[in-house]
Amino acid sequence: MAVGGxxxxxxxxxxxxxxxxxxxxxxxxxxxxxLAWRRLSRNHGALFFGVIFLVIVVLCLLAxxxxxxxxxxxxxxxxxxxxxxxxxxxxxxxxxxGLPIGPTWHSKFFLGxxxxxxxxxxRLLYGGRNSLEVGAVATLITIVLAAIIGIAAxxxxxxxxxxxxxxxxxxxxxPVYILGVALxxxxxxxxxxxxxxxxxxxxxxxxxxxxxxxxxxPIRGQVLGLRExxxxxxxxxxxxxxxxxxxxxxxxxxxSTIIVFIPLMLANSILLExxxxxxxxxxxxxxxxxxxxxxxxxxxxxxxxxxVLVPGIMLVIAVLSINVFGDGVRDALDPRAKVRIAR
Amino acid sequence: xxxxxxxxLTLALAAVSVIVLAACxxxxxxxxxxxxxxxxxxxxxxxxxxxxxxxxxxxxQTTQAGEADQPVYIPPYTYAETNxxxxxxxxxxxxxxxxxxxxxxxxxxxxxxxxxxxxxxQPVHTSDFLTAVERSIKIPWPLGSAFLVPLIVGAKDYESGxxxxxxxxxxxxxxxxxxxxxxxxxxxxxxxxxxQAYSPLPKGTPMKDLSSNPxxxxxxxxxxxxxxxxxxxEVKNPYWTPIPGxxxxxxxxxxxxxxxxxxxxxxxVLNNSNDVFxxxxxxxxxxxxxxxxxxxxxYQKLKxxxxxxxxxxxxxxxFSSMLAREAVIVGLNRPALARLGSGFFTPGCFFLPPLMVxxxxxxxxxxxxxxxxxIAKAKMLVQQSGMAGQPVTVWGEERSPRRQFVDYYxxxxxxxxxxxxxxxxxxxxxxxxVGNLKLNAQTGFDxxxxxxxxxxxxxxxxxxxxxxxxxxxxNHSQVNxxxxxxxxxxxxxxFKLPTSSLGSASSQWTTLDEYTAAKAYExxxxxxxxxxxxxxxxxxxxxxxxxxxxxxxxxxxxx
Numbered sequence: 001m002a003v004g005g006x007x008x009x010x011x012x013x014x015x016x017x018x019x020x021x022x023x024x025x026x027x028x029x030x031x032x033x034x035l036a037w038r039r040l041s042r043n044h045g046a047l048f049f050g051v052i053f054l055v056i057v058v059l060c061l062l063a064x065x066x067x068x069x070x071x072x073x074x075x076x077x078x079x080x081x082x083x084x085x086x087x088x089x090x091x092x093x094x095x096x097x098g099l100p101i102g103p104t105w106h107s108k109f110f111l112g113x114x115x116x117x118x119x120x121x122x123r124l125l126y127g128g129r130n131s132l133e134v135g136a137v138a139t140l141i142t143i144v145l146a147a148i149i150g151i152a153a154x155x156x157x158x159x160x161x162x163x164x165x166x167x168x169x170x171x172x173x174x175p176v177y178i179l180g181v182a183l184x185x186x187x188x189x190x191x192x193x194x195x196x197x198x199x200x201x202x203x204x205x206x207x208x209x210x211x212x213x214x215x216x217x218p219i220r221g222q223v224l225g226l227r228e229x230x231x232x233x234x235x236x237x238x239x240x241x242x243x244x245x246x247x248x249x250x251x252x253x254x255x256s257t258i259i260v261f262i263p264l265m266l267a268n269s270i271l272l273e274x275x276x277x278x279x280x281x282x283x284x285x286x287x288x289x290x291x292x293x294x295x296x297x298x299x300x301x302x303x304x305x306x307x308v309l310v311p312g313i314m315l316v317i318a319v320l321s322i323n324v325f326g327d328g329v330r331d332a333l334d335p336r337a338k339v340r341i342a343r
Numbered sequence: 344x345x346x347x348x349x350x351x352l353t354l355a356l357a358a359v360s361v362i363v364l365a366a367c368x369x370x371x372x373x374x375x376x377x378x379x380x381x382x383x384x385x386x387x388x389x390x391x392x393x394x395x396x397x398x399x400x401x402x403x404q405t406t407q408a409g410e411a412d413q414p415v416y417i418p419p420y421t422y423a424e425t426n427x428x429x430x431x432x433x434x435x436x437x438x439x440x441x442x443x444x445x446x447x448x449x450x451x452x453x454x455x456x457x458x459x460x461x462x463x464x465q466p467v468h469t470s471d472f473l474t475a476v477e478r479s480i481k482i483p484w485p486l487g488s489a490f491l492v493p494l495i496v497g498a499k500d501y502e503s504g505x506x507x508x509x510x511x512x513x514x515x516x517x518x519x520x521x522x523x524x525x526x527x528x529x530x531x532x533x534x535x536x537x538x539q540a541y542s543p544l545p546k547g548t549p550m551k552d553l554s555s556n557p558x559x560x561x562x563x564x565x566x567x568x569x570x571x572x573x574x575x576x577e578v579k580n581p582y583w584t585p586i587p588g589x590x591x592x593x594x595x596x597x598x599x600x601x602x603x604x605x606x607x608x609x610x611x612v613l614n615n616s617n618d619v620f621x622x623x624x625x626x627x628x629x630x631x632x633x634x635x636x637x638x639x640x641x642y643q644k645l646k647x648x649x650x651x652x653x654x655x656x657x658x659x660x661x662f663s664s665m666l667a668r669e670a671v672i673v674g675l676n677r678p679a680l681a682r683l684g685s686g687f688f689t690p691g692c693f694f695l696p697p698l699m700v701x702x703x704x705x706x707x708x709x710x711x712x713x714x715x716x717x718i719a720k721a722k723m724l725v726q727q728s729g730m731a732g733q734p735v736t737v738w739g740e741e742r743s744p745r746r747q748f749v750d751y752y753x754x755x756x757x758x759x760x761x762x763x764x765x766x767x768x769x770x771x772x773x774x775x776x777v778g779n780l781k782l783n784a785q786t787g788f789d790x791x792x793x794x795x796x797x798x799x800x801x802x803x804x805x806x807x808x809x810x811x812x813x814x815x816x817x818n819h820s821q822v823n824x825x826x827x828x829x830x831x832x833x834x835x836x837x838f839k840l841p842t843s844s845l846g847s848a849s850s851q852w853t854t855l856d857e858y859t860a861a862k863a864y865e866x867x868x869x870x871x872x873x874x875x876x877x878x879x880x881x882x883x884x885x886x887x888x889x890x891x892x893x894x895x896x897x898x899x900x901x902x
Binding site for chain 2 (some may be wrong): 078114117185189199299
């Protein structure tokens with residue numbers, strides 16, 4: 001673990017000899033994050049998947065451009081009784097028995113249509129925007145809340161710790177999906193404060209909250225160890241306030257832990273969002289998300305498997321790429337990682 | 344009311360649905376009254392996408408429950424076990440004959456049959472009829488607010504606790520006579536007496552919903568096991584006393600499996616591992632071509648008296664404006680909605696369905712329902728109404744294709760100039776939610792399947808002003824039109840117009856339904872047809888589908 005702000009004596013204490021050798025080979029003055037970047041830049045697998053994730057993000061951000069300039073339809077526009085030319089032949093977008101067309105590989109309905117005659121490619125990109133937006137906001141909520149709660153609980157201990165940890169235990173006692181569905185369904189109707197029930201921020205809030213214990217508890221554990229260290233005592237002796245000690249002494253020492261959690265929580269949040277949306281407790285229709293698109297397609301699997309395959313593959317690629325990239329970040333931030341650093 | 348709800352958590356139901364009952368066992372007890380032909384044994388499995396709301400005869404309101412209860416609880420009157428319209432003909436059930444109606448239409452008298460026994464072996468007493476009525480009021484039976492409490496003298500006092508019995512009903516155990524005094528003449532009271540809520544129950548039956556352990560009945564079958572939301576099993580009633588017109592049943596055991604995965608259910612019937620696909624479920628369009636090619640001899644479309652529509656609340660903007668409502672009706676693409684329903688819809692515009700007396704043969708006032716809608720005119724009407732840009736919340740259910748209907752409708756409302764957003768809620772809570780007047784829901788999905796073949800069933804509950812109630816309201820559009828109120832009241836309470844002679848009032852109902860359409864009160868988009876789809880083990884020649892409660896289980900027969 002990086003120990004920014006600590007002394008050389010602390011660095012060497014209990015550190016394996018091989019790491020000391022590696023540290024001795026490092027250029028003078030290199031910081032832990034620069035070191036981590038160097039390690040990451042040599043992990044080609046992680047970088048490859050990081051680029052893939054970046055491409056997905058860029059594609060999803062360009063959804064309005066694709067929608068207006070290429071597909072010429074919005075994500076919620078129904079074209080049930082319209083006809084398009086496929087191979088010179090006019091075909092209904094949705095047949096009389098409700099079967100949608102498959103991929104046309106043309107600008108319109110490139111990946112086919114759903115039972116409401118909506119362009120799947122357009123919905124896939126908009127759905128990706130929604131999934132990523134929910135995942136990102138949820139991750140932010142989780143990380144911020146978990147950091148505040150974890151640091152406060154670990155630093156103050158006593159009744160503060162007891163109160164906060166029991167509160168987290170209550171959340172932890174429920175399986176994530178059950179809690180997510182319960183909160184999602186109830187809040188989808190009433191909303192939260194100024195947020196309407198169909199706002200994307202509602203599932204983001206739900207997901208953000210249910211994951212807090214999974215991050216706050218490890219942070220608290222780390223803070224419990226840090227608060228006994230000499231540099232914290234030194235800060236106290238200097239008369240620093242509790243808030244300042246937590247912000248300037250403790251937080252920098254757990255920052256790398258938080259950074260490691262970010263991709264992990266992002267992947268989990270996207271997955272949970274897909275699951276909740278599949279169950280009707282996440283992104284509310286007609287807004288697309290990869291989860292709602294899969295749910296919409298399930299009944300048509302025998303004859304229109306593209307309805308679940310397309311969003312399913314996107315979901316797998318997105319989550320896989322975040323996870324592999326996240327593993328790379330974790331390895332890079334791990335001082336015990338055996339990654340050779342060239343001078 | 345006959346709604347077709349589907350449970351909320353599809354995945355949860357899918358998970359539990361893998362619990363498979365031992366479906367191959369057969370009871371050694373075979374009714375002596377079983378028909379001589381066909382296999383009077385074996386087990387038949389029916390699949391349901393939606394669980395019955397409750398199996399208690401005094402508490403249910405859905406078709407799934409009505410179908411399950413139909414062979415278990417026989418009311419004083421029932422319907423002929425015949426396919427099609429003929430199956431809506433009232434016949435005596437536990438009563439010996441059709442009721443004698445007093446000259447003022449307010450007193451009904453009939454006699455119970457002798458020698459009846461419950462499935463426990465207990466004898467049926469005529470006074471048990473009163474027990475069932477009181478229980479229906481106390482639980483309460485959701486439809487009792489329309490078909491019981493306001494109709495029978497003393498029912499309101501019993502409901503409120505002012506009296507300890509329903510004074511308007513007298514029974515005589517010795518003679519079997521039942522006399523019912525009505526508060527006012529009600530032409531469809533015979534049909535009301537055909538609800539399972541009027542089936543006798545033993546005295547001492549707990550005054551609470553016994554869904555997981557339903558009370559004993561008098562019918563040819565009885566419940567042998569119930570796993571809520573997963574399955575239930577009916578077996579032959581060893582104490583069944585044959586009643587003319589009611590078949591004694593063929594299969595020794597009927598197993599109902601509940602799974603929200605209708606694709607898997609349809610496939611299982613196609614592969615003959617299950618026997619009957621519930622008519623109230625929609626066959627996924629992706630399977631229809633396969634079914635039509637591989638099993639055309641065991642698949643057909645059934646006609647129902649069901650109207651599907653979007654309600655438009657007259658008490659809230661923007662649908663307080665008739666021009667705004669007209670815009671919706673003019674622009675609605677009904678063929679598109681029919682496609683969303685896998686082609687099981689006949690586009691239409693009138694509130695009364697085609698098989699109902701009074702359904703207008705005339706053309707629709709706002710254009711051909713088979714057209715794809717006039718969007719340009721609809722936009723113009725929205726502009727003229729001054730409601731352009733008005734926010735609209737569209738309410739809908741999760742189950743397919745209802746959610747898809749609402750997806751389309753929301754998109755359409757945005758297209759013609761409103762600012763619409765969707766609110767999709769769980770099937771189980773949908774109708775209670777939009778039926779709560781405090782919510783004042785603006786618009787949303789609605790459907791209605793007949794309780795009995797009389798237009799008053801539709802008008803009395805869905806369009807009459809006095810049907811607007813604070814909770815459980817079914818008049819979601821909050822229509823309170825004096826013309827409809829007086830005409831429905833007049834036609835509905837005519838005691839000389841019971842179901843059998845409704846034809847004489849047909850033209851008056853037609854005129855009223857044309858008036859309703861012209862006022863653009865409801866955005867009717869079509870009439871449901873249902874799939875009849877069975878395995879190759881089932882003898883379809885014996886199968887009876889009644890367009891009120893669905894299949895008669897006692898006509899399920901193995902080849």
